[in-house]
Amino acid sequence: MKNDNIKLFRDGKRVDGRATDDLRPIKIEAGVLHRADGSCYLEWGGNKIMVAVYGPREAIPRHTQNHLRAIVNARYNMAAFSVEDRKRPGPDRRSREISKVISEALEKILLLEKFPRASIDVNIEVLNAEAGTRCAGLTAAGVALADAGIPMKDIPVACAAGKIEGQLVLDLGKEEDNYGDADLPVAISPRTGEILLLQMDGHLTFDEFEKALDMAIKGCNKVSELQKAAIIQKYKVELEVE
Amino acid sequence: MVENMNNNLVLPGDKLSTSEELMPGDGTFEEGGIIRAARVGIYCIDEKQRSATVKPATSTPVIIKRGDIVLAEVRSVKSSMVIAEVIHVKGKKRVISSDTNGTLRVSEISKSYVKDPSTEFSLGDIIRAKVQQVKPSVQLETKDPRFGVIQSFCSKCRHVLTKNGNSLECSKCGNRERRRIADDYGTYDLDQL
Numbered sequence: 001m002k003n004d005n006i007k008l009f010r011d012g013k014r015v016d017g018r019a020t021d022d023l024r025p026i027k028i029e030a031g032v033l034h035r036a037d038g039s040c041y042l043e044w045g046g047n048k049i050m051v052a053v054y055g056p057r058e059a060i061p062r063h064t065q066n067h068l069r070a071i072v073n074a075r076y077n078m079a080a081f082s083v084e085d086r087k088r089p090g091p092d093r094r095s096r097e098i099s100k101v102i103s104e105a106l107e108k109i110l111l112l113e114k115f116p117r118a119s120i121d122v123n124i125e126v127l128n129a130e131a132g133t134r135c136a137g138l139t140a141a142g143v144a145l146a147d148a149g150i151p152m153k154d155i156p157v158a159c160a161a162g163k164i165e166g167q168l169v170l171d172l173g174k175e176e177d178n179y180g181d182a183d184l185p186v187a188i189s190p191r192t193g194e195i196l197l198l199q200m201d202g203h204l205t206f207d208e209f210e211k212a213l214d215m216a217i218k219g220c221n222k223v224s225e226l227q228k229a230a231i232i233q234k235y236k237v238e239l240e241v242e
Numbered sequence: 243m244v245e246n247m248n249n250n251l252v253l254p255g256d257k258l259s260t261s262e263e264l265m266p267g268d269g270t271f272e273e274g275g276i277i278r279a280a281r282v283g284i285y286c287i288d289e290k291q292r293s294a295t296v297k298p299a300t301s302t303p304v305i306i307k308r309g310d311i312v313l314a315e316v317r318s319v320k321s322s323m324v325i326a327e328v329i330h331v332k333g334k335k336r337v338i339s340s341d342t343n344g345t346l347r348v349s350e351i352s353k354s355y356v357k358d359p360s361t362e363f364s365l366g367d368i369i370r371a372k373v374q375q376v377k378p379s380v381q382l383e384t385k386d387p388r389f390g391v392i393q394s395f396c397s398k399c400r401h402v403l404t405k406n407g408n409s410l411e412c413s414k415c416g417n418r419e420r421r422r423i424a425d426d427y428g429t430y431d432l433d434q435l
Contacts, residue, residue, distance in 0.1 A: 152280060228253055
């Protein structure tokens with residue numbers, strides 16, 4: 001999807017004024033929903049995402065149960081008003097794919113053996129979308145799961161890198177995603193560096209791929225600090241009240 | 243004897259100790275000989291068990307434990323036992339994450355002799371009981387006067403039964419029924435459960 005009329009770089013800066021390895025501004029808040037077992041609200045640039053975690057609870061329908069461990073049901077959903085033209089509500093090919101890859105990423109870091117036959121439901125609602133919603137959704141899901149007290153090995157985090165006008169950049173914005181050459185969303189376990197999710201849209205050479213992956217992992221580590229700060233901020237206050 | 247290490251919060255994945263030193267306790271896991279936190283909370287050492295634990299700062303999933311006081315709904319009444327689904331653990335706000343299929347044997351219903359459980363419980367009754375055993379299956383007990391039915395329905399018209407002396411009466415059809423009722427039948431406060 002090349003468009004020569006749009007310039008993604010101006011005086012060495014990107015359209016929104018960022019340098020190549022800058023993230024968009026991120027705001028994370030844990031435990032925002034009263035009725036959910038765990039929740040998180042996240043703003044990442046123009047993305048606004050609410051995640052609610054329920055469970056572990058008995059998996060329904062019963063044939064989905066695994067008698068050795070819990071199953072993870074992540075549900076990624078875009079609100080009809082989340083994009084400029086109204087999005088037709090309900091699951092589509094894209095959101096089902098994202099739900100699946102996020103579920104599988106989360107399964108890797110949760111200690112599921114403690115809850116046989118249960119399901120952990122992670123509802124990711126995209127209220128406002130502006131490129132990189134799957135990374136933002138997974139990042140918020142990590143905070144919401146920690147807020148739910150579900151035993152896990154690490155707080156998962158995601159960030160994307162990509163290529164625009166032949167140059168590698170971190171965390172693509174909306175125009176960059178639409179008119180850029182490649183997008184590489186990566187989710188990792190920040191403590192071990194284990195990759196939980198890796199997708200690629202567009203083309204990168206092998207060298208570019210390695211550099212982009214490196215860049216995305218560095219971005220993940222930055223976001224991870226923000227996640228931890230959000231959790232500490234929420235529970236430090238509660239401990240002081242005690 | 244649980245020693246509080248310091249008041250700093252630990253996050254999932256943080257290193258707490260090594261497996262040479264301590265056992266991995268509640269809210270921790272072991273990976274490559276290192277004990278790490280599995281949830282957000284405060285790191286404590288249980289001196290008695292010599293185990294590392296994380297006292298949770300968040301709410302945590304509800305697991306039924308021995309000695310818990312629970313509410314259960316009667317699902318079937320057999321000749322030697324009652325099967326009840328545990329629906330709530332006293333003092334907990336979240337749904338139950340572990341197995342909820344409870345059994346209540348005849349001998350555990352009352353202090354006195356019970357010949358047939360169907361004279362004490364009926365389908366749909368909400369009972370308060372104590373958990374006697376969790377593994378391999380959840381076993382309940384209702385011997386204490388606090389335990390027993392806290393809400394019951396008329397077997398003829400399914401209307402809620404009200405307490406009348408020692409037995410229960412249906413205010414709609416006048417049907418009288420017998421149950422192993424808890425001492426606070428009909429007066430329980432749902433907020434205190």
